[in-house]
Amino acid sequence: MKRRIPLTITLVLGIVMMIQFFIPHQFSQDFKNTGLEWLIVMGSFAFIIGLASFVTHHATKIKHKKEGWVYSPIALGTLVVMAVVGIIGRAPNMNWLPVTVQGQQISVFTYLFANFYNYMMIPLGATMFSVLAFYIASAAYRSFRAKSLISILLLVAAFIIMLSIIFYNVLPLGDFGEWLLSVPNMAAKRGILLGASLGGIATSLKIILGIERGYIGGTK
């Protein structure tokens, strides 16, 4: 019963949504939009479960003094601070502890929330992203080592493309580099996409028909 109910719901809704795809009528669109709204509502509830997991995970780490536990109080502390500042600061008509920013009076909580987000969250994310530049260099070094015929071909192709981009309109490589990208590279990419799309459709079908049950914990 524990699996039969979700499998039945999946089967019925899967078939209904498949039919819905072919019906442009208002009734069908309303049905689809209602489904999407339900998904948002369910996502909100799942977020509460996620939050509980976050708190439990870090509390356990602190309790058992696991390696790197010192970061857990920071994670929990920032969660509380951002939540409090965000909830109070973004409440409608909130004007507690007003401060003047660019000639406008806003609550200090609103001000703090914006600052935490703009001057801490965004730079931290950008920092992580910029590490990518160094990782690309090391990954490129490994990829372009000419160990075999295939890696030599990769190296030559990459070299031509790099030159064609850097010396655009200077070397007569521009068109060839463009051709490498838009013909052989695109052909391979489309082959992968085609296979992946069919795989996606087959997986959807397996899920709808209840053949694939791994996502609900088993094949029985």
Place this chain on the structure above:
Amino acid sequence: MTLLMLVPLLLSQAEPPVDSLAELLPPIRPATEVQVSDFPNDEGHQLVVRWKLSPDDKLLDDYILLRSEKGGEFQAVAVIAPGTDSIVDDGGIANFTDYAYKVAAVRGEETIVSDPSAAAQAAGQWFHIGRINVLVAMIFFFSLVAFFISQAKQGKNLFLRKIAGLEAIDEAVGRATEMGRPILFVPGLSDIRDIATIAALNILQGIAKKAAQYDTPIIVPNKDPIVYTVAREIVKEAYSDAGRPDAFNPDSVFFVTQNQFAYVAAVNGIMLREKPATNFFLGMFYAESLLLAETGNISGAIQIAGTDASAQLPFFITACDYTIIGEELYAASAYLSREPNLVGTIKAQDWGKATIGILLIVLTILALFGLEFATKIVTSV
């Protein structure tokens, strides 16, 4: 806006004022043959208006579209650039209500209005004609799936080519067991609506079961709370299936954050602190793929990645020991379980791909011979 202000003037049939230059030019001629029809394959609330351009189109400033509801007064609803001979009107159109249109050609202060169109109504359709090709392809593919499932059920031996990345899963789990270190499983950064995420979760089930059998810890950090909920149940069930429900550590599957790079920082931290012997990166990945894979490489773990995000595949191929490419990700659960029903769908996938390949070759040859219908099919699919 200026043009819209002209409309009351136009409707009152007043003689437009002319300046000296306008007096020298011959009068402009109106747009003709104004036709209105329901917009096809929609939910209604849209009408298509078409007209024949004024012979003086190149001299015009604009066209103004005038609409009358239920035989009432004509009112301006849109200003259209010269050279345009059709428009989709979707502003406040009610279904099953008569609408008629006129098109006014405007040059300076001179305006000339076309004859009104016949009235038409907007309505929603119950079948999207433009999606017939999808329906045909779907029926064909579903038939293939049904056929191969029945073949597999009859005990026919369906050959599956060797997929190195999937063959290596046992070896990777075994390595973690031998080293006494955990397995890290990242189910991608997308949500549960993404089919790649579901494919990754299907693989998680098999890996978690093996980890349970070998008593190897498994760590599953999640970016999406719904994926976390599903992953947690999967791992829990896998431990039960392996006959070791008591060994399941609820803290091994956890939600990290929904912020992309904060998630990456957390997972990289886990890789460097806990030093998992095996990393699985399966599902949908974005810009963070190389950050994860390179950190895993630095930590010395054996890495198996799989995604259908073609832009991320080169990064995984470079930094991981094995990469499951595109469709192989979706074939994984069948490959690992060898269950006839699942294997049957993989054969259907292969035949589907072969059919598309043959069709592309045949249609391309026909298009080269100038057969228009082949060109149309190739360019519209």
